[in-house]
Amino acid sequence: MTELAKSFDPAAIEACWGPEWENRGLAKSTTDDGKPxxxxxxxxxxxxxxxxxxxxxxxxxxxxxxxxxxxxxxxxxxxxxxxxxxxxxxxxxxxxxxxxxxxxxxxxxxxxxxxxxxxxxxxxxxxxxxxxxxxxxxxxxxxxxxxxxxxxxxxxxxxxxxxxxxxIYRGQRLVNWDPVLNTAVSDLEVESVETEGSLWEIHYPLVEADPVKGLTHLTVATTRPETMLGDTAVMVHPEDERYQHLIGKKVTLPLCNRELPIIADEYVDKAFGTGVVKVTPAHDFNDYAVGQRHGLPMINILTLDAKVNENGPPAYQGLDRFVARAKIVEDLQAQGLMGHVKKHTLMVPKGDRTKAVIEPMLTDQWFVAMSKVxxxxxxxxxxxxxxxxxxxxxxxxxxxxxxxxxxxxxxxxxxxxCISRQLWWGHQIPAWYGDNGQIFVGRTEAEAQAQATRAGYTGRLRRDEDVLDxxxxxxxxxxxxxxxxxxxxxxxxxxxxxxxxxxxxxxxxxxxxxxxxxxxxxxxxxxxxxxxxGLVRDAEGKKMSKSVGNTLDPVDLIDGCSLETLLEKRTTGLSKPQDAPKIEKRTRKEFPDGIPAYGADALRFTFASLATLGRNINFDQKRCDGYRNFCNKLWNATRFVLMNTEGQDCGLSDHDADACTPGGYLDFSQVDRWITSQLQRVEADVATAFETYRFDLIAQHIYQFVWDEYCDWYLEIAKVQIANGSPAQQRATRRTLVRVLETILRLAHPIIPFITEELWQTVSVVAGRREAGQPASLMNQAYPQCVPSRIDEQAEAHVAALKAAVDAVRALRGDMGLSPADKVPLFASFEGDAAQETFLNQIAGALMALGKISAVNVVRSLPEGSPAPVQIVGGVKLMLHVEIDVDAERKRLAKEIDKLTIEIAKCQGKLGNQAFVAKAPQAVVDQENARLKDFAELKGKLEEQMAKLG
Known part of the structure; x- marks a missing residue:
């Protein structure tokens, strides 16, 4: 008999099966023409x-x-x-x-x-x-x-x-430029960071006095004064009555003494600021588009490392852009050309790796034409x-x-x-240049050289140093x-x-x-x-980030992580070290004992359960607890099944249909047929969920079937059938136990592969799916498919009635305050209905086991005069026979009724308070209404019991 470990140890199983799958090449692709x-x-x-x-x-x-x-x-x-x-x-x-x-x-x-x-x-x-x-x-x-x-x-x-x-062509256009890396970067490598800055108002003197309104200058507002050195126009809205008469006139660019045209463009927002905008086509993407529309010159005033170049006035040449900004502001103030300076919050583009402020830069780059044939x-x-x-x-x-x-x-x-990057690591662009600037593109240098020769160029070739995005x-x-x-x-x-x-x-x-x-x-x-x-966020829906201190490492969730290690991971390398105390406090509150080891299966099951279409994934580590418990439940269920089937006669050798007839070799009960029927339904549901990418539903269907139906109901009833059934029923029960479990393992394998593989190795042999000693893996077994002919609605109705009866007995026990150790007889009245009498006799054993009762007395009518509570299920009356100390029971019930009366009064007081109802969140009000309803219903039941006691 195979000894399955007493408890589920994910680390040991993962260490075994991960390398085993890979060593055996079980995931290698095939290209068989006969297969989809x-x-x-x-x-x-x-x-x-x-x-x-x-x-x-x-x-x-x-x-x-x-x-x-x-x-x-x-x-x-x-x-x-x-x-x-x-x-x-x-x-x-x-x-x-x-x-x-x-x-x-x-x-x-x-x-x-x-x-x-x-x-x-x-x-x-x-x-x-x-x-x-x-x-x-x-x-x-x-x-x-x-x-x-x-x-x-x-x-x-x-x-x-x-x-x-x-x-593909080479040309000069505006790109995102990282002045630290000295390369163009894609939009994805730029993050916008909210920054407290300033909005400077600068006066641009009019070249000619304004004969209409007497203006001496136009005032523009900018968050980047240093870029004014590259201005090539100022711009107003064509319908702005304040400035229409100035369109076509000129202003003087402060500090540079260049004359700039006043142009009109609908891009300007008349209501924002002064309604006048500076245009710097070589250093702003929007301005670049304006420059293209109006044929404005492009003046680049920065070097590739973001210093003012030779196009700026001598006083600023060689200065870093931010040093130049400070000096430009100072000089404008000295010349009386600076207006108001206001605090201003803006989004600053920064390189996601260097954190340097990204500069729109006019450079020669390679481009793919996206709209050309x-x-x-x-x-x-x-x-x-x-x-x-x-x-x-x-x-x-x-x-x-x-x-x-x-x-x-x-x-x-x-x-x-823009596909070129000014880096050394990457695919070097297959283009070569002649000394005369000619470009030759080829798969190899030899191919480029041949092109050059055909073009009549005989000089040396120099390869483009850029690499591809x-x-x-x-x-x-x-x-x-x-x-x-x-x-x-x-x-x-x-x-x-x-x-x-x-x-x-x-x-x-x-x-x-x-x-x-x-x-x-x-x-x-x-x-x-x-x-x-969607994106994986924390339990509160916040983006996971180092600065917030809410990041999680998936491997830590698999292996576990001590609090000390977690604190070190979250507080080391912070861009703002001053955030460390806040992050430490959060971490200690969230994980006072560190992260427990959940194993890969529990983590995968958690992710699957959260995979709702179209939504972000709010990851709550506590859900891992539930799915680790599920793995434990599956493990323990398998141990029970193996203890009751391994080495036993499970009726697997006889496939004759006659073996399944009443009195035959296999006698399948209604409960056996029910669990098989339910299995068909869950197989169909899971298949549909896979086809529609509803992994949340896959997880839900598997969880509910395994935990609620197979473990909580079928296993408990199977114990009764194995203990008290005929040999034919015992064989049928064992066969159903192991066959359904083996199917469950195949059904759940895509989501929780490690535990299912480990359990399947033994279960598959007992279930007759393979011979012992054969090297086989669950990875390449057939996935379960629904067989509609095995859906048995009669058996499903039978078990639904059985469940209702068990639930009723459990409710009676609760009403009477019985502890699990108190086993008392049950009276079940069928009132002359023969079908009900047969049903009650069929389920008596299950009722005793699941309802924890000592006997089931099937009678035509209940004993008269008993004060015990009664439950009615489908026409059947159920009553527990308990010797009651009437006075003690009256006192107990009165005490419970008094407690409920107080709680009801509290709820009514809150709900009668208009201020509470108006200010409290709707969810809180709904919860209070639900509490009031529950208290009132329970009080009514207790008062009925009190009335029966006289």
């Missing part, structure tokens, strides 16, 4: 990254879908990989070098890149190991890195083709239009559907994509990771993939670009469904 295909791409985490709660959540969803389809017999590929994360990775390695007083420039590009590769090989696999801890059943043999050979080949091929189609494109559509058509046609579906509007809104307002290579993963441009079996089977699981925050940056690139280069969509989930 299921593929899911892992949103590639940064190679520098560690597992956070968002990762853990969406990996739970992805793994659940993957395991489900694998068990359904699909060719299944969950493609893992990591992103080279150009900026993040370069920063990590540069900081390591800085600790040794070395810069990347000291090493040179080649040696620096070698250092990055060294770091990647040693430390870049952290998140992959953490994924393993979550039980992610990815095909690790196909793990990719966006800088590996296959992906790099695809990146180069895509760049060259887009260039040849006229869809490629040369010789037979579709006649831009890559943006193709991406919009893919969603409009239904080839790509969003779940929830509301995200289609967000997707379309962004694409309708899309700008050309990380989002450029990650936009290609739906096909680059499957071997494109080669036509591989994986590309045939897994393109398009089945579903993409992602947060809404990267619909613009990643999802839309994958659809663009994939439809353009393969003619197919990258995936059929985009399942968009």
């Amino acid at each position: 295909d299921f593929c899911i791409q892992l949103p590639p985490p940064n190679v520098t990254g560690t597992l956070h709660m968002g990762h853990a959540f969406n990996q739970t969803i992805m793994d659940g879908l993957t395991r489900y389809h694998r068990m359904k017999g699909y060719n299944t590929l969950w493609q893992p990989g990591t992103d080279h994360a150009g900026i993040a990775t370069q920063i990590v390695v540069e900081r390591q070098l800085a600790a040794q007083n070395i810069t990347r420039h000291d090493l040179g590009r080649e040696q620096f890149v070698e250092k990055v590769w060294e770091w990647k090989e040693k430390s870049g696999g952290t998140i992959a190991q953490q994924m393993r801890r979550m039980g992610a059943s990815v095909d690790w043999s196909r793990e990719y890195f966006t800088m590996d050979g296959t992906c790099s080949k695809a990146v180069t091929e895509v760049f060259v083709r887009l260039y040849e189609q006229g869809l 490629g040369e010789n494109d037979p579709t006649g559509k831009s890559i943006t239009q193709k991406a919009m058509d893919a969603v409009a046609s239904g080839e790509v579906k969003f779940v929830p559907e509301q995200w289609v509007n967000t997707y379309n809104q962004w694409l309708n307002n899309i700008q050309d994509w 990380t989002w450029f290579s990650s936009a290609l993963v739906p096909f680059s990771t499957l071997g494109w441009p080669e036509q591989t079996p994986e590309l045939k089977h897994f393109m398009p993939s089945s579903v993409l699981v992602t947060g809404f925050d990267i619909i613009f940056f990643w999802v839309a670009r994958m659809i663009m690139m994939t439809t353009h280069f393969t003619g197919q969509v990258p995936f059929k469904t985009v399942y968009v989930h």
Whole structure:
């Protein structure tokens, strides 16, 4: 007999099965032509990254879908990989070098890149190991890195083709510029930080006196006085009566003595400030658009490290932008050109890694034309239009559907994509320059040289030093990771993939670009469904952040974490060290004893239960307690089943239908048929929930069936059937016990893989699913499917009546204040109905066990004159036979009635107080009404019992 440990130990099970699944290659993909295909791409985490709660959540969803389809017999590929994360990775390695007083420039590009590769090989696999801890059943043999050979080949091929189609060009435009990193950055790498600043009013003198209103100057308001050095116009609304007569006139730019035109544009808000706006096209995105409309010059007044350049007056040249700001303000005040200075709260763009203020900078960059049709494109559509058509046609579906509007809104307002970065780590742009400025784009330097030769250029070539935006290579993963441009079996089977699981925050940056690139280069969509989930927040719905001190590490929830370690994690490396005491106080209150070890299964079950469509995920660690308890419940239930079935005759060898006839080898009770029927229903419900991505419902259906139906009802009744039933009923009960349990383990495996695998290894043998000693895994067993013919409504009605009777007996015990140890007889009156008499005799054993009564007396009518309370269930009257000390019972009831009277008076007092009803939250008022109702009902019952006592 197999000895199952007395208690569930998740750490031991996870340490066994995680490596075992991987060593046996159970998650490796197949490409069998006779099977349906299921593929899911892992949103590639940064190679520098560690597992956070968002990762853990969406990996739970992805793994659940993957395991489900694998068990359904699909060719299944969950493609893992990591992103080279150009900026993040370069920063990590540069900081390591800085600790040794070395810069990347000291090493040179080649040696620096070698250092990055060294770091990647040693430390870049952290998140992959953490994924393993979550039980992610990815095909690790196909793990990719966006800088590996296959992906790099695809990146180069895509760049060259887009260039040849006229869809990639080099030009000077305004971009987000990080002056610390000295590179352009994407919008996703910029965070807006609320900052207390100032609003300066500056007087711009009119070149000619105002003959109409006598104005001598126009006053503009700005939060960035230093940018005035690059002003090329001032702007008013064309319908603003205060300034209409000045349109076309000029003002003098203070400190620079340049004349600027006064232009009209509807972008100006007449009601804001003075109604006059300065225009700095080279240092503001909105002003850049105005400059384009009006043909204004673009004057860049900053160097790449944010110092005033030669375009500024000599007095400011070489000064840092903020030092220059202070001096400009001082000089304006000295010249009498400064008006009011007001405190002003504004959103300042900062680099998410350097925290440097981002500068809109006019630089030469590479761009992808988003709205242009490629040369010789037979579709006649831009890559943006193709991406919009893919969603409009239904080839790509969003779940929830509301995200289609967000997707379309962004694409309708899309700008050309800046794809170049001034870094050393990343895919170096495959472009070479001649000394005469000619550009040659090729897959290799030899190909570029051949182009140069054909163009008549014979000089040396210099390769572009920029690298591509990380989002450029990650936009290609739906096909680059499957071997494109080669036509591989994986590309045939897994393109398009089945579903993409992602947060809404990267619909613009990643999802839309994958659809663009994939439809353009393969003619197919990258995936059929985009399942968009919310962000994981804390229990109060607040964003998890280091500064708030509410972050959680998924591995800490799996393994447990001491309070001291948790405090160290939350208070080390704070951007504002003064926040540490507040964070420590919060942490001590939330986790006075640290974080207990929940195990991966309980964490996964918690995430699944919270996965409601279209909502953020408010993660409450206390819910992990409930799902850890569920795992314990499943473990203990399995121990009970094995103790009663292993080595016993479970009726598994006889499959003859005659064996199941009355008096046959197997005698299935109504309760056996009921639990089998309920199992069919939950199988159907779970299948529907998987197809509609309702993981919250999957968790709910499995939890309720296992805990409420199988454990709390069927196991308890099975004890009675095994103890008192005939041999045929005992066999049928054992068979049902183990067969339903084995199905439960298969049903729950996609959500809680570790515990189900461990239990299935023994249960499957007892259930006759496999021979002992055979190396088998639950991972590749068939997923349960509903068999409608096994739904038995008659058995369900029988058990519903049984449950009602048990609940009634338990209510009687409560009414009479009986302790669980007090076992008394039950009188059950059928009043001449033979069917009721039969039913009562059938359920007598279960009633005794579940109702904790000593005997069931089935009678035509109840004893007369008894003061004991009565419950009526479906025409059957139930009464406990208890010898009552009438005087003592009267005193007990009177005491309880007095207590309830006081509570009722309190409730009525609150609800009668108009001030309370008006000011209290509606939920509090509703709760008070509910309390009043409950108290009144209970008091009525007790008064009925008192009346019976005379």
